Amino acid sequence: MTAPSSDLALEIIELNKAFGGLKVTQGVSLSIRPGERRLIIGPNGAGKTTLFNQISGDMRPNSGRIRLFDEDVTTLAPYQRAHRGLSRTYQIITLFAGDTLEHNVTLGLLGLLPSRWQMWRPLSSYRHLAEDARRTLDSVGLLHLADHPVSELAYGEKRRLELAMAMAQKPRVLLLDEPLAGLSDNERGTVKSLIASIPKEVTVVMIEHDMDTALDLAETVTLLNYGRVIVDGERDTVIADERTREVYLGA
Amino acid sequence: MKWIASAVFAAVALWLPFFVGDFYINLASQIFIAAIFALSLNLLVGFGGMTSLGHASYLGVAAYVSALMTSRYGFGHGTAALISILGTVAMAAFFGVIALRATGLGFLMITLALSQVLWGLAYRMSDVTNGDNGITGLTRPAPFGISLDSAASFYWFALVVAIIAFVMMAIFVSSSFGSSLKGVRDQPRRMAALGFNPWMIRWITFVYAGFWGGVAGLLYVYYNKYIHPTSLSTTSSAEALLGVIAGGSGTLAGPAVGAAIVLLLKNYASAYVERWNMLLGVVFLFIVLVMPTGIVPGLQQLAARFRGRWS
Numbered sequence: 006m007t008a009p010s011s012d013l014a015l016e017i018i019e020l021n022k023a024f025g026g027l028k029v030t031q032g033v034s035l036s037i038r039p040g041e042r043r044l045i046i047g048p049n050g051a052g053k054t055t056l057f058n059q060i061s062g063d064m065r066p067n068s069g070r071i072r073l074f075d076e077d078v079t080t081l082a083p084y085q086r087a088h089r090g091l092s093r094t095y096q097i098i099t100l101f102a103g104d105t106l107e108h109n110v111t112l113g114l115l116g117l118l119p120s121r122w123q124m125w126r127p128l129s130s131y132r133h134l135a136e137d138a139r140r141t142l143d144s145v146g147l148l149h150l151a152d153h154p155v156s157e158l159a160y161g162e163k164r165r166l167e168l169a170m171a172m173a174q175k176p177r178v179l180l181l182d183e184p185l186a187g188l189s190d191n192e193r194g195t196v197k198s199l200i201a202s203i204p205k206e207v208t209v210v211m212i213e214h215d216m217d218t219a220l221d222l223a224e225t226v227t228l229l230n231y232g233r234v235i236v237d238g239e240r241d242t243v244i245a246d247e248r249t250r251e252v253y254l255g256a
Numbered sequence: 257m258k259w260i261a262s263a264v265f266a267a268v269a270l271w272l273p274f275f276v277g278d279f280y281i282n283l284a285s286q287i288f289i290a291a292i293f294a295l296s297l298n299l300l301v302g303f304g305g306m307t308s309l310g311h312a313s314y315l316g317v318a319a320y321v322s323a324l325m326t327s328r329y330g331f332g333h334g335t336a337a338l339i340s341i342l343g344t345v346a347m348a349a350f351f352g353v354i355a356l357r358a359t360g361l362g363f364l365m366i367t368l369a370l371s372q373v374l375w376g377l378a379y380r381m382s383d384v385t386n387g388d389n390g391i392t393g394l395t396r397p398a399p400f401g402i403s404l405d406s407a408a409s410f411y412w413f414a415l416v417v418a419i420i421a422f423v424m425m426a427i428f429v430s431s432s433f434g435s436s437l438k439g440v441r442d443q444p445r446r447m448a449a450l451g452f453n454p455w456m457i458r459w460i461t462f463v464y465a466g467f468w469g470g471v472a473g474l475l476y477v478y479y480n481k482y483i484h485p486t487s488l489s490t491t492s493s494a495e496a497l498l499g500v501i502a503g504g505s506g507t508l509a510g511p512a513v514g515a516a517i518v519l520l521l522k523n524y525a526s527a528y529v530e531r532w533n534m535l536l537g538v539v540f541l542f543i544v545l546v547m548p549t550g551i552v553p554g555l556q557q558l559a560a561r562f563r564g565r566w567s
Binding site for chain 1: 427428430431434439442443448452453
């Protein structure tokens, strides 16, 4: 057992994951402080999303530990991690297409409440949930669409809804998987300021390809390649590092 | 509009025995039973995304337990009903643990296999179940001293149970748990990430569906006063599934309508056509081609289109 290191929001220790012979995560260790803004970069296939899937519990690592606020969550199911303050968004949009925006965000709220087991009271009777959901939608500028089904949304709006669902849960640690992917310049600005406005007490770990935008949001950067941590540290140090240029920025 | 329709339906349903003969009353009773059964299956198929081909297990086991207890072991109907429902629920809880190790096709195959085991047992354990001869000479219960032996009294009994079942299941699917269930059907990974326990949600639904399947089984055995292994067969499961899909899975009225259609075809067509299964197949094919989402959603879309044209 590793000694408890109480001042970390998320700690990953010697994580390994392989699909058959393909090693997608190799001895990855990360230490992320509460309130930190961490950007994870790396070329396609570097194992960024796989790492996220292991942190959120969608995948089990072959070895290594994951600690969330000093609690070992390595063997916990995704929903148990959610109840310990972990939220995530998906690179591939994962929303409830037939339902309204309000319903989508309400589900996000419901997931952490005991009333999710309630079998006789209609969900629509929880007025405070609907109000909460609308407040969250307002904060991402989608309130005017609250009663529309998700299928009517434009791509950029769906990205914002992804963010809203995660934010509604008031997470302690938020994993954002390419929140800017596929957005126009205009929308990118919107989402960027949304991410920038996330309360400081929330720890944000973000995967992003768009370096120009993402670097502004990050305090620390981790560079992954072939499932390994290549460089890890303060933003400017990582950018200036020789290996970053080699791997990512294209030498 | 919905209220008027419900009121008209209630009025017609209540007074039906005063207008038509026993044949039609009995047919209507059978439709109620088939509707409860289809509605319970729809909790799995339509709202949970768990397509089961073994739902007859719950109908059949509840019916057999009640039949055996009242005819062979001399229990009263009240005790027999209670124990058969409890037994069915316990079985659903156990089967759920096995079947929910998988989703999709795997789930379907496990439910099919489990129901085949029960069907085989009902056939083979002839010293208990009387095998292929079935159990005959059963009686109907007399709740509060009211005899259910006449077609009309049984009809009202079945009607009351069917209405309770419908309302209870309607409440279930519109509750927050029902929303969780639909969420798990559509995006299980997302739901897990949001803090829901997909397995537990599916399992609870599985057990609840088993409960209503058991209720349908009790009515079934009361109505027929006879039980045979066919009630546990895959055909029995498949007919209910057919009704759910034809009527519109994931809707509340759809499975009831679908079950009624299957039953009517079975009763009427079998009088004229020997291969009524073929006719059922053709009708089903027609529904799937013309209204792929089922009759009830199909008609709703049609109605909406007409309304759009006139206004």
